[in-house]
Amino acid sequence: MLFNGLPHESISKLERPIPVREQVYEALRKLISSQSLHPGQRLVESELAGHLGVSRQPVREALQRLNSEGWVDLRPAQGAFVHEPTGDETDQLFGVRVVLETEAARLAAVGSCGEGLERLDELCARGEAAVAADDVETAVIANATFHACVVELAGNAVLAQLAAHVEQRVRRYFTPIVSQAWAEHRELIAAIAARDDARAQQVMRAHTVDARTRFPPRAGQLT
Incomplete structure (x- = not known):
């Protein structure tokens, strides 16, 4: 085997970079919780992508996750909005x-x-x-x-x-x-x-x- 004879502690696992969608999710959640993005505000994917320096795909994935957690509302034919409580x-x-x-x-x-x-x-x-x-x-x-x-x-x-x-x-x-x-x-x-x-x-x-x-x-x- 390739690693036979090597001390176990000498073999360290490589750290994987945080996925972009996870970074986008954390950034948007912080913006919402800090009120930088306020309740009821419309969230435009292209604007968010430009602000964060990423493509629209990880923004879309992050918004879907935020929707499932109650931070964002996804409205058909209207787009995404910061959730506003009743x-x-x-x-x-x-x-x-x-x-x-x-x-x-x-x-x-x-x-x-x-x-x-x-x-x-x-x-x-x-x-x-x-x-x-x-x-x-x-x-x-x-x-x-x-x-x-x-x-x-x-x-x-x-x-x-x-x-x-x-x-x-x-x-x-x-x-x-x-x-x-x-x-x-x-x-x-x-x-x-x-x-x-x-x-x-x-x-x-x-x-x-x-x-x-x-x-x-x-x-x-x-x-």
Whole structure:
């Protein structure tokens, strides 16, 4: 055999380049989630291809994938449009968010550790300081990172994947107002530290249900 006698570690697999369609998909998803492409906006394949420096084929494939994931609407005889949620869809989205994050809080309390609690406390302090300094951008980032940390501490990879997807869709259409959230974050940290999973569930459920009123729609979006 060709490689007989060679140390196993000396044979490394070649790294394959990322397919163009995958790169286009990621680029368009980021443009949509950042609101650079806003809900309801028409997406012209030739314009997107020119902007990204690719042919129309990978753009078409990326749009089909984005359509299947709910980021884009493909309308017969009209073309592709950035998806715009209905009021019912918004309510369902926030409902799923409540379920996922409530369960994440329960699991985090069951398996809490000192390092994770320190991280939550640090993020909470960062958010409180940002609110005091009227630094909205830092407060929003700290809030999102705090919730992501709770999900991470839950130790459930499937839940984390679902929660991240829902959170992306929520933040695509809504801008959180986080100045009121930090006292509840402190309550959640205390419940997780006490390993009180029932209390952690209760605090997170109330927090995420109430969050619907703390996420005003972005300009021009539905309530």
